Amino acid sequence: MQRFRLHQGGLIDRSRPVHFTFDGRSYEGYTGDTLASALLANGVHMIARSFKYHRPRGILGAGSEDPAGLVQVGANANETDPNMRATEVEIFDGLETFSQNCWPSLSFDIGAVNDLVWRWLPAGFYYKTFMGPPANWMFFEPLIRRAAGLGKAPEGKDPDRYESQNRHCDVLVAGGGPSGLMAALTAARSGARVILSEETPLLGGRLNALDPSETSINGKTPREWVAACEAELAKLPNVTVLTRTCAFGYYADNFVALAQIEQDHLAPAARDAARPRQRLWRIRAKEVVLATGATERPLVFHGNDRPGIMLASAAETYLHRYGVKAGNRAVVFTNNNGAWGSAFALAKAGVQIVAIVDARPAPEEALMRQAASLGIPVHPHATIVDTRGQFRVKTAVVRRLDGHRGVSGEATVINCDLIAVSGGWSPNAALFSQSRGKLRFDAGLPGFRPGPSWQAERSAGAANGAMKLADCLAEGAAAGADAATKSGFAGTNPAAYTLQQPDAPSYNGIATWQLPSGRSASSTRAFVDLQNDVQAKDLKLAVQEGYASVEHAKRYTTTGMGTDQGKTVGINAFGILADELGKSMQEVGVTTYRQPFKPITFGALAGQHGGALYAPRRTTPMHDWHESHGAVFEPVGEWLRAQVYTRPGETFASALQREARTARTSVGVLDASTLGKIDIRGKDAREFLNRVYSNAWLKLAPGRCRYGLMLKEDGMVFDDGVTACLAEDHFHMTTTTGGAARVLNWLEEYLQTEWTDLEVYLTSVTEQWAVAAIGGPKAAEVVAAVADKFNPNPGNFPFMSFREATAGGIPARIFRISFTGELSYEINVPASYGLALWERVMAAGDKYKITAYGTEAMHLLRAEKGFIIVGQDTDGTVAPDDLRMPGMAKTSADFIGRRSLTRADTVRKDRKQLVGLLTEDPSVVLMEGAHIIATAVEPVERPAPALGHVTSSYKSPNLNRSIALALVKGGGELIGKTVYVSRKGADPIHATVVETDFMKQVGSHS
C-alpha cells in the first residue's frame, strides 16, 4: 500500500511493482523508483541517524546532493555497500537495505544520548579534549569512533568485477539535463566525437521534475523532447551516451574521470556475470562542456534538521518524476521566487499548503495573488523559529523578522508534516573548480559561479548560474557549438529549439545565510551540515577562537567534510563566516573542491587490476617445470621466482636445508634467468664500463669476466653484477634481478646526457637468455655431460672466464662464475631452449642427486660465503669501503661517484660497516632488521642508541649453526668483540663480530 503515491504521473513503471526491505520490513515500490522515493511513497521519512549527535535524519534532496539520508545496501558481508544515498539507490526485487549508525534500532538508538549532552560536544571537540596526555587519546578514541560512525565496510574478497576504459573524444558533455542535451545535440550534429555523461539513470535532469502539462519544447512535452534527443543521439555513430555515470574528477589537460554504474541497479538474477559491476572511464577530451546543473540550498534555522524537512525542488522532483507526495500538509519556506512555483505545483497535486513563509520583506504581487487564489496563507518577511516532531516534523513555529537580525511579534504555530525549504540555488561548480578555473561571487544569484576558464572547457546553464530553462537551452546549444568549433568542427551552429512555458517570475533570491530564532545564539540549534552535525553556532565559535580562513574553519568544525562533500553546505557556511568576520563573500572565498565529486568505490578505481592482474608477472622459460616440482614462488621485481622446491613430506624450512646442503655437498641448480642482462656494444664500450663501475675495466680481456660495483654520484652502492668481455667492443653485463630496468635507464641517462661523445649501444637482453646456474663439487661432471665436447675442468676453464659452446646442439654461453663459493657454471641459452637445457641438466645431474634450489637457498649459500645482496645488505647509504671489499675503488680514472668517496662524511671512521655475526648460542637465529646495541642490558634511554642492524640472517646447514650479516658502526674495528642484538621481551642476544666469509673461518663443511 503506497499511501503517498499519486494515482497517476511520474516516470515510474506502474506495471512493474518491486518489493524491497528496509530494516527488515517489506515495502512496495515501482521500477524506476529510488529507495528514497519508494520509502516516501510508503510514508517513511526518517531513515538515518546523524554522525555526531545521532539525531534523526530524513531525506533532504532527490539526488547526489542529499547529505544525510545514508543507508547500508545489501546483506552479504562481502558485497554490502555502506553510506549509499537513498536518493540514488535504485530499487529492485529483493533489495535489502538497512539504517546505519544506530543501535539497537533506528527509532531507539542508545547513541542518541550524545544529543542530550550536545552542549559539551562543541566544535573542535577532538582538538580540545585530546590536547592532554596521549594516553587519553588512546582511551577515548576507539569509544568515540564506535559511537560516531557511518556504515559497515564490506569484509573479505570483493566478488564483483570492475573494468576501466580509456577514451579520447572531441567534446565531453558532463550532465544530461536541458543544457547538456542541447550541447551534445549541437556538437554531435557537427560530426564531432561526443561523450555525454549523466549521473542519474535518466537523461533530462530538471526537465523530469517539471509539470509535463505546463512546458513544451519543440511542441513536445519535456519527457517526449528528452526521448527524441536520446533517440537522435543513439543513432549517431560518433556519440556515446553514458547514463548512471558521474563525472567525478577533472584533472590536468582535460583528463576527466567518469564512474559508471553498470549493474548495481539490477536484481542479482538479472546481472550478467560477463559484464563488470562498475566501470571507470578515463577520458581525454579536446573540449569539455560542464552542464552539471545547480543544487538548491537549505535554509539555516533553529530545528531545521528534522525528517520531513526537504528541499522544495526535491519535493517537486518526487511529485513529477516519481508520482509521490512528500507530505499532506506542507509549509513552504523560502527566500526566493523559485519555491513559490514548487508550492503551487504541490498544491495542484493535492498537497495542502498550510503556509508560505518568505524571508523577503515584499514577495512579488503576482505570486501573492496566485497564493491567495489557491487559499494559501502567506507569511512575508517571516521565518520559522522552531520545529517540533521527534521522528518527523509535526509543527513549525513562525515569527516575523524585525529587519535587524531578530524576530518580533507573536509566534504562529502551524501543524504540518512537510516543510519544503529553499535558500536559493548554487551552481555545481565542483568540476570547474577542479579544472583550476576561478569562481566569481555573483550577488544577483546570490552564489559563486564559474569565472574565467583555465582549461579547454565552458560551463552552460544552471552550472553557469542561468536559472531559467530558456537560458539553459540557449547556453547549452551555444556551448556545444563553441566546443565543436574549437575541437576542429568549424562553423558548427547552435541547435535550434522552440520553448513554450508559462511566464515564470525571475528567481530573484536574497542572501539569508542564517535566520534568527529569538533564542540566544548558544541555544539555537540551526544545522549547516546535516551529515556532520555542524551548526551555525559552531562556525561562530570557530571564528571566535581565531579561525579566520574558510579552510581552517572548515577543518576545525568538519563542515562539508562528510561523504556528501558538503554539496548543500558550502555557501551557507561561507556566508555565516563572512557575516561573523564582517567580510564580503569575495573576501572570504570558498574551500577547495577536490576530486572525487562524490564517493567512488575502490573497486571502480582498481578496475581489472586485482588478483592475478594486480601487477604484471614475468615468468622464466622453466616456470612450468618449477610449478610441477613443488615450487613456492615469490615476487622479485616483476618476476615470479621459485623460492624453494618442497618435496612430499617436506616443510618450507626442511626443503631449504636440504637444497642448501646438497648444493655444497653434491650439486645444485638455480634458475638464474631473471638476472638483468644488458648487451653493450660500440668502440667506446670499454671506456664506458670503466666510467660506470667503480673498479677497473680497461684491461679485461675477451673471454674473461669481472665482478663490478656501480655507485651513484653520492658514492653509495647502487647495483652489482658480473660483466663478460665477449670481444674488444662487445660486453655482456648482468645486473640484479630487481635492478635491471633501473640500471639500463641509468646507463642510458649518462650516455644521452653526459657522455654524448661516447659511441656505445645498449640493448636489454634479459628475456633473450635463459640461465641455469650449476654449482657444487659435482658441477664440472654435470656441465661436462650437458655441454657438447666441452671440458669444464678448472685447469682448462679458469674461474671468471667465458666460452661459447653448445649443449645438445643448443647454442650456449658458459660462464665460470660463482655466487656460492662453490665450483659453479652459468649456462646461458636462447630463452626458447631454456626448458630443454634445464631438463638436460636435471637428467645429467640425476646420478649425483642434483637438486634444484630456489632463491631462499641461493640467499643462504651466498651469505655463508659473505657475498652481499644489493638492497638487502645495502640500503643506499653504503659506500664500497663500508662493505670492506678491497680493490673495488680504482684510483686510475674517474668513475661515477668517485669524488664522493673522499668526502669527509664518506671517510668517517665510525661509518656502519658490513661484518659477520656469530651468536654465542649457535642455535639462535637472529631476526633480520634487529638492532645491535653496545650493552648487555637494554639501556633505559629511549630510543636506545643503536650501533647498527642485522641485514641477513640464516640457519646454515653447512656450518651447522646460525650466521648473520650486519651493518655495524666501525664494524671492522670490532672483529672479535662482542655486541648485543636487541629483541622484544628478553635480554639482548650476545654475538661475536667476525669477518663475513663464514665458509673460510667456520671452515670444515662436511
Next chain:
Amino acid sequence: MLLITCPHCGTRDQSEFTYGGEAHISRPANSETMTDAQWAEFVFMRNNPKGVWAERWMHASGCRKWFNAVRDTSTDRFLAVYKIGEPRPNVTAAGLATPSGEPVIGSGNDAAKVMR
C-alpha cells in the same frame, strides 16, 4: 594526468614518461680539484622554484630519449620542449602576476580561488 610533448614522438600521456629533475647541470670534469662543498652542490643541491624552470624528462615507454622542457611549476603548463644539447628557449609564462607571483588562474594557490 599531464599531456607531454616528446620532441621526437609528439604529444603523449604523462604515464609514458619518467622525470629527471633540473636540466642543464653538467657533471664536473674536474671533480678532483673541487672542495667537498662544491662537489656536494653538484650532487645534492637543486633549485626548486615556483614558476618557470627547465627540467629533464625521458620518454620511457616510447623512444626512450631524454629531452628538456621548460615548465611553469605553479600551473604545470609546459612552455617549451627541446632536444638534449639544444639551448634553453627564451620563453616566459603567460598570465597575470599575483602578489605571490602566481598567475590568477591555473595555479593551485588557494588565496586566488575566487576572482576578486
